[in-house]
Amino acid sequence: MAIDAGFLDELRARTPIASVIGRRVKLTRSGRNWKGCCPFHGEKTPSFYVYDDHFHCFGCGVHGDVISYVMQSEGRSFPEAVEELASAAGLEVPAQTRESREAVVHARSLEDVLNATQALWAQALYQSEGRAGLDYLLARGLTRETIASFGLGWAGEGRGALAAALEREGITPAQMAEAGLMRLDEDGRPKGELFWGRVTFPIRDRKGRLVSFGGRILGDGQPKYLNGPETALFSKRRLLFGLDRARAAVRAPRPKGVPAPDLVVVEGYMDVIALHQAGFTGAVAPLGTALTPEQLEVLWQVDRAPILCFDGDAAGRRAAVK
Template sequence: MAIEPNFLDELRARTPLATIIGRRVKLARSGRNWKGCCPFHGEKNPSFYVYDDHFHCFGCGVHGDAISFVMQMEGKNFPEAVDELASAAGMEVPKETRRSREEVAHVQSLEDVLEQTQKVWSQALYTPAGKAGLAYLTGRGLTRHTIEAFGLGWAAEGRGSLAAVLEPHGITPHMMAEAGLMRLDEDGNPKGELFWGRVTFPIRDRKGRLVSFGGRILGDGQPKYLNGPETPLFSKRRLLFGLDRARAAVRAPRPKGVPPTDLIVVEGYMDVIALHQAGFKGAVAPLGTALTPEQLEVLWLVDPSPILCFDGDGAGRRAAARAAEVALPLLKAEHSLRLCLLPEGEDPDSLVRVQGSEKVGALFAEAKPLSAVLFDLLAGGVNNPGPEERAALRRK
C-alpha cells in the first residue's frame, strides 16, 4: 500500500508519541523527553526513551515512530497501524489510486523546482546584482557563515528574471506557480513572479525539506516581508521558520551540567537568525501570521514549555494577549507556556546586537509562566477603568 509521504508526515506530526506509548509503558519525564522500561525486552532499569517523533531503547536497540510502535506492540501490518492512528487523529487515509501516485510524483517535482530556485538565489547574493542584499544582511550583523547556514539569497530585479534562468532546466511558469513562485490570473495562468528585488529566506519543514520562501524588500516598498502562498508543500498554519534547526538543537545531547536549549518563539525571520547566531539555537517564528493552535501543538511536541517572546511595544503586548487567548483552551498539565516581554522599543535582533547575548539570555531566563502574566495582558495596561472597561475585562 503506497500512501503519499505528506499524509504520513502529517499523521506523525498530529500523533503525540508519548501519549501513544504511555498507554502501554509507564513513562516518567527525563528532561524534555520521557523514559521507561522497554516493552520489547525485560529490564528493571529504564533505558527506553521517547522523543517528540521517535523512540529508542539503549538496551535492546529497538527504535521507530508511532506507526512502527503500533505495528510491533499490536502485531498489525503497516496499513492497519496507519488506519488506527489516523482514526485517533481525525484523519482519513487517502485511498491508493493512480491519481494519488501521480500526486506524490507531482509533489516531488515541486520540491525540485524549489531546490533549483534556492541554488539560483543563494548564488545571486554574491554577484554584483546581489550586492545590496548582501550589504543589508552584513549590515544587520550576520556573518558569512550564518548567511550560508540559513541559505539566504537574492531574488533579482525584474519579474521575469527567475523564469528565464529556470527555463533551461525544464521548469515552466505553471510549475513555478504551483510551487508558490508566481501569481495566477483570473483564468489560472501564471502572470508574474512573486519574489523580485528581495532578500530571500528559505522556509523548511520540521525535517529540513524546502517548502517555500520568504522575502524582504529593500527600501520603502510594500509589503516589507512577503511569504509564499499555500501550496501542496506549504501550510503557514502548521510551520514555523527555523523549526528544523531549533528542533535538532533542543533534542541534541548535552554534557552534564549544561542547561537544556529553550525553544523560543519570536516574531520574524531576522530575529530567529540573529538569535541562532548569538547561540540561542532554539529560536523559531510564525510565518507572517499570529500564532495558531496548530503551531502551538507543534511547539509542544518539541518542548513542553516554550518561551513566547514579544517585542516591547503596544503591538507586541497585543500579540502576546492574542497568543494567550489561543493557548488557553489547549493547555494541559504537561503543556504550558512562558512569556518574555522585551523592553520598550526593542526586539531580539536589536537587543542581541546592541546589548549582547548575556543580556538577552537573562531576559529569557526571567520569562514568566502564562498564569503569572495573564491578567496584565488581558487588562491591556488600563489604569483606573470605568464601568465599561471593567465590564469588557470581566468578559475577557
C-alpha cells in the same frame, strides 16, 4: 502504498508517541523527554529515549516515529500501522487512488522546483548582482557561516530571470506557480515572478524539507517582507520559521544537569536567525500571520511552556496577549 503526506503528518501530530509507547514500555520523565528500557533489546539501564515525534535507542540504534514503532513492535505492515493509529485518532485513511499516487509524485516535483530555485538564489547572493543583499545581511551582524547555514540568498532585480534559469532545467512557469514562485492572473495563468530584488529566506517544514520562501526588499519598497502563498506543500498557519532547527535543539540529548534551550517565539526571520547565531537555538517565528491555534499546538508538542517574545510595541503586546 501511497498515502498523502499531509494526512500522515496530521496522524503523527494527533498521536502522542509517548502515550503509544507507554502502553508497553515503562517511561519516566527525562527533562522534556521520556526514557525507559528498550523494548527491542534486553537492557537493565535505560537507553531508550522518546521525544516529541520520534524514539531513539542509544544502545541498539533503533530509531523511528510512531508509525514505525507500531510496525516494529507489533510486526505490522505500513498500511496496517497507519490504519490502527488512524482508527485510534478518529481519522479515516484516504483511499488509495490513482489521484492520490499522482499527488505524492506531484509533491515531490514541487520540492524539486523549490530546491532548484534555492540553489540559484544561494549562489546569486555571492555574485555581483547579489552584493547589496550580502552587504545588508553582514551589516545586520550575521556571519557568513550563519548566512550559509540558513541558506539565505538573493532573487535578482530582473523579473523573468528565474523563469529563464529554471526553464533550462525543464521547469515550466506553471510548475513555478504551483510551487508559489509566480503570481496568477484572473484566469489562473502564471503572470509574473513573485520574488525579485529581495534577500530570500528558505522556509522549511518541521522535518527540514523546503516548502516555500520568504523575501525582504532592500530600501523603501512595500511590502518589506513577503512570504510565498499557500501551496500543496506550504500552509502558513501550521508552520513556524526555524521550527526544524528549534525542535532538534530542544530534543537533543545533553549531559545530566544541562538544560535544554527554551522554545522562544519571536516576530520575524531576522530575529530567529540572529538568536540562533547568538546561541538561543530554540527560536522560531510565525510566517507573516498572527500566531495561530495550529502553530500553538505545534509549539506545545515541542515544549510545554514556550515563551512569547514579540516586539515591545503596541502591536507586539496585543499579539502576545491574544
